[in-house]
Amino acid sequence: MADATVQSRWAAWPVLLLSLVMLVGGGYLLIGGIQLISLGGSWYFAIAGAGLLLSAWFLARNHVLGLYLFLLVFLGTIIWAIWEVGLQFWPLVSRLVAPAVLGILIFLAAPSLKRGGGRPGRAPSYVAAALLVLALAATGYRAFQPVPYVAATGAPEVLAESADVPENWQHYGRTPAGTRYSPSDQITPANVGELEVAWEFRHGDFPVNETGSGAEDQNTPLQVGDTVYVCTVRNVVHALDADTGEERWSFDPEAESPLWQRCRSVGYYESTGNISAGLQTIRDAEAAEQAAAEAAEAEAAEELAEGEQPAPEGEEQAAPEGEEQAAAPAAAEPEETEVAQQTDICQRRIVLSTIDARLIQLDAETGELCPQFGENGTVDLKVGMGEVRPGFYFQTSAPTVANGIIVIGGWVVDNVAVGLPSGVVRGFDAETGELVWAWDLGNPDITRFPPEGETYTRGTPNVWSTPAYDADLGLVYLPTGNATPDFYGAHRSERAEEYTAAVVALDIQTGRERWHFRTVNHDLWDYDVPSQPALYDIPDGQGGTRAALIQTTKRGQIFVLDRETGEPVFEVEDRPVPQGAVEGDWTAETQPYSVGMPTIGADLLTEARMWGTTPFDQLYCRIEFRKMRYDGDFTPPGLEPTLQWPGFYGGMNWGSSSIHEPTGYLVFNDTRSPHRIQLVPREEADRADARSSHEGLSGQLGTPYGAAKVTFMSSLGVPCQEPPYGTLTAIDLKTQQIAWQVPLGTVEDNGPFGIKMGVPMPTGMPTVGGPVTTASGLIFYAGTLDYNIRAFDLATGKEVWKHRLPVGAQTTPLVYTSPETGKQYVVVSAGGARTSPERGDYVIAFALPDAAGE
Known part of the structure; x- marks a missing residue:
């Protein structure tokens, strides 16, 4: 009898095991909660941890x-x-799901408890457990629904056909x-569900990242006539039949770089x-200068000859030196004739x-090098740059071919x-490859060209993204971007600032500046302007339009500028910002904010916005946030x-935006990924392997500090702030209001510790690449962390x-x-998501079945 009494003081072993789990969890919450309180944070975790410990006992x-x-x-x-957090779904999930699961287990164990009065019966306990199961089931169902963050309230107005x-x-x-708008309208919201794979091409150039080279397939192919042109991470170009995907030719430039291997696209020229008007102007000026010099020499020779005796009859008098030079221009005619005779080569x-910093032209029909261009088809872009270490300077984005x-x-x-290579922008004649202008x-x-013995100015801001061009304004x-390195700027020149x-804005013929507009003052955050500007004529509110430039940024700010003057079309306000740069550097007192347009994904972070899949990693994130x-x-x-929020990945990045031209809907994707930044004294940075360019510790040699950078993640490898981590947004440019915003991407192929979750839960994930809009009212997008291409x-x-x-x-x-079959295609190059080790070499085209296409 005594043995039975002693045994009843302790629960059965399943309840003991549950109690042990609660003791561990409660202890973590109590200890971490006390630390959070000491940092000025919430008292909840310490109180909840103490309560769990008592409950477990x-x-x-x-x-x-x-x-x-x-x-x-x-x-x-x-x-x-x-x-x-109110009734926001994902923040409540982080706070309530784990306690609800624990509650189910405790309710199931409750009938076995033998001590104390008011013990619940089996029925009430099991009903309570069942209610929690139903609540979790409803939560699970809701978690798989792509609920918009901003719901559409009406159809877009067609401004112009x-x-x-x-x-x-x-x-x-x-x-x-740069609007990424396709007038193709065969594929519509009504029939897009019938899309199927039309053809697939495998090029064999896998973007393998084994040595940290940064190899990533970010290519948007070009289509000209019946041919699609694909460029791989090592700049191998493939020409494919637009209807079958069959390869017509390929060209391998045998390009090498130790890092950052990619090719976002190629250019096209007919x-x-x-030669261009700009080059013609240069040649005319050179010819005029030469003619003037020759005339001066001839006049001097004539004056000299007046004092000399004429040569004896029958003897040939030597021509003055100036007269020989005067005949030089005529010698150029055969060269011009030779070029003219080659017009049947490389017309396209x-x-x-x-x-590795070369500019190459290929015959679009054959893939052969164009002999008229540069030196047998190639221009060395390192000329005038001074020392260029392998991988330190080259072109990641497509060349812009205009006029x-x-x-x-x-x-x-x-x-x-x-002091790295210059950020100079140059204009080369598309016919010959001759340098027309340089903007240093x-x-x-x-x-x-720089003066002899000099180089283009080193260490200046560069243009790594893609320019846009207005033919009417020229x-x-x-x-x-900014002058390297990114996180310390005391050494930068006044012009770099x-x-x-x-x-x-530069004149296309001369490369001379017309205007400029700065989106960041004294950039210490790697807030390069990463996106191609989009040019669109927006309604002016008086029945007309205004030529505008729309610029998305990493900051989540969207600037709308007059294309002719650079003046803001919608209000921009200078606002005070935090001060207190590291010793030796300084911070700008104000920064420009585009208050006339919505700001995307840059709301102030607070401790309450920290998130986790459980209360435990949420507590970790809160502590780190407070530190x-x-x-x-x-x-x-x-x-x-x-x-740093927004982080230096964005906001919006190089994928750029799309404008549905008939309605004026600006469509873009964004990433919401904060970064933890810390400057490291020179001596400590020199002891570390401080070679990282983005994540990790970077040397920033030549400054007093290295820079340690890491994405702000939980201990489970999940972003510390609440979802979404990426969205797709449409802004009506007529009203400057968000038309709708939806989460973009699921955890299907990503999750805690990088593990594939296998479930399409639409939390919205970090995004890469950009969207395309079509005349039929569709948006195509493929740059999510899950392995899908989508239409919206x-x-x-x-x-x-x-x-x-x-x-x-x-x-x-x-x-x-x-143009051959009249069939509309959607083509995507798939080489692997950024965070996934799985790589590929796929170019896949989708089309409607023939019946639907007809």
Whole structure:
């Protein structure tokens, strides 16, 4: 009898095991909660942890008080959660799901408790457990529904019927305006569900990242006539039949780079047989200068000859030196004739930039090098640059071909050192490859080649993204970055400061500046302007339109500027920002905010916005958040950890936006990924392997500090702030309001510790690449972390089609209508998602079945 009494003081072994789990969890919450309180944070976790410890003790002692203590904690958790985040779904999931699961187990164990009064019977306990199961089931169902963050309230208004017809996609953004709008309308929201694979091409150039080379397939193919042109990470170009995907030719430039291997697209040029007006002006000036010099020499020779005796009759008098030179221009005629005789070669040309800094032209029909261009088809882009270490300077984005000029900037390795190769932008004649102009923002006196013995100004902001071009105004628009390195700027010149993170308009013929607009002052956050500007005529409110440039940014700010003057179309306001840069550096007192347009994904972070799949990793994130300095936008980096939000991946990035031209809907994807930044004193940085360009510790040689950078993640490898981590947004440019916003991407192929979850839960994930809009009111997008290409209804943002790809994609789709068959295709290059080790070499085309297409 005594043995039975002793045994009843302790619960059965399943309840003891549950109690042990609660003891561990409660202890973690109590200890971590006390630390959070010491940092000025919430008291909830410490209180809940203490409650769980008491509950676990009484449950282990077989006492019903353990149940009631847990119920008190659970009820308090519900009240606290709603008080802190309201009825927002994902924040409540983080706070309530784990306690609900624990509650089910405790209710199931409750009838076995033998000690204490008011013990619940089996029926009430099991009913309570069942209710929690139903609540979790409802939560699970809701978790799989792609609920919009901003719901559409009506259909978009058609501002003007598009006069555009399905033609070539021969620029990175389809046209030089960079709107990524396709006038193809065969595939519609009604029939898009019938899309099927039309053809598939495997090129064999896998973007393998074994040595940290940064190899990533980010290619948007071009389509010209019946041919699609694909470029791989090592700049191998393949020409494919637009209807079958059959390879017609390929060209391998045998390009090499130790890092950052990619090719976002190629350019296209149709030869006219005539050099550009800019080059003609240069040649005319050179000819005039030469003629003037020759005339002066001839006059001097004539004056000299007057004092000399004529040569004896029958003897030939030597011509003055000047007269021999005067005959030189005539000698050039055979060269011009030779070029004219080659007009049947390379009339249509592919323009390729390489990862080892070459500019190449290929015959679009054959893939052969164009002998008229440069030196047998190649121009060395390192000329005038001074020392260029392998991988430190080259072109990641597509060359811009406009008005007979190839405009090209370059990517310069981030965060390694000061004084890296120049960010000069150059214009080359598309016929000959001759340099027409150079825009060296560090030295405006350099307009073509640097003086002998000098180089283009080193360490200046560069243009690594894609410019846009307005043919009517004759202006090319450059999105600039900042002067390296990114997180310390005391060494930067006045001109580097003036053009950092800016949009610059240059005359296409001369390369001379018309205007510039800076989006960040004294950039210490790697807030390069990453996107191609989009050119669109927006309603002016008086029945007309205004020529505008729309620039998305990493900051989540969207600037709308007048294309002719650079003045803001919608209000921009300078606002005070946090101060206190590291010793030796300084911070700008104000920063520009585009208050006339919505800000995307940049709301102030707070401790309450920290998130986790469980309360435990949420507590970790809260503690880490409290440890960092965060004063809002533009918190300057320092020797103590600081939180940068938005992070340097964006916001919006190089994938750029699309404008549905008939309605004026601006459509874009964004990433919401904060970063933890900390400057590291020179001596410590030199001891570390400080070679990282983005994530990790970068050397920033030539400055007093290295920079340690890491994405702000939980201990489970999940972003610390609440979802979404990526969205697709449409803004009505007529009203400057968000038309709709939806989560973009699921955890199907990503999750805690990088493990594939296998479930399409639409939390919205970080995104890469960009969207395409079509005349029929569709949006195609493929750059999610899950392995899918999707179509969305432009009017509502609703997903109307999805297709599983063999691997992930980081690319912007290509949409075109075949001139041979009249069939519309959607093409995507899939080489692997950024965070996934799975890589591929796929180019896949989708089309409607023949019956649907007809």
